[in-house]
Amino acid sequence: MAKENTPTLFFPAISLFLFIFLSFNTISAAQTPKWQAPxxxxxxxxxxxxxxxxxxxxxxxxxxxxxxxxxxxxxxxxxxxxxxxxxxxxxxxxxxxxxxxxxxxxxxxxxxxxxxxxxxxxxxxxxxxxxxxxxxxxxxxx
Known part of the structure; x- marks a missing residue:
């Protein structure tokens, strides 16, 4: 029975991890370029x-x-x-x-x-x- 529950818990956990990682990665990337006028x-x-x-x-x-x-x-x-x-x-x-x-x-x-x-x-x-x-x-x- 433990094997049946593992995929059920694994995919939401991985999805949450990817969401958090990509969110932080996007925020930091958006702030790195300096805003300069032409x-x-x-x-x-x-x-x-x-x-x-x-x-x-x-x-x-x-x-x-x-x-x-x-x-x-x-x-x-x-x-x-x-x-x-x-x-x-x-x-x-x-x-x-x-x-x-x-x-x-x-x-x-x-x-x-x-x-x-x-x-x-x-x-x-x-x-x-x-x-x-x-x-x-x-x-x-x-």
Missing amino acids: KEARDKKNPLEANSSNLVTGRSLYMANCVPCHGNKGRGDGPSAAGLNPKPADHTSAVVQSETDGSLFWKIGEGHSPMPSFKKTFTDEQRWALVIYIRSLAKTAK
Whole structure:
């Protein structure tokens, strides 16, 4: 009788093992490539001046659209962040702050799952204002 039960238990156990192995393998593989903007996008310069008006516009957009994932201070710790994979970027980090304005502008427009694309949501001017605000987050993080 033991031989009759062995295949019954073996196949579900193997299936569970493969599911777990492939899930972890997929997650790690999806996070290995660095998300980079194309060269043409990286080279774009922000046409907006980093003044108080553009900073206020960027902050308003950020508070309404980015805080749920990136948090009030841009550290990637918003209320929705815990359930996201990959985790939201920390906009105060040296990694984000070392990106060019054009790269940040492109990333806001394109999105990268789980972050949505904002190309159709925001005008170009609004996205550039967001870049100005993201730059300000590093200064307030100290």
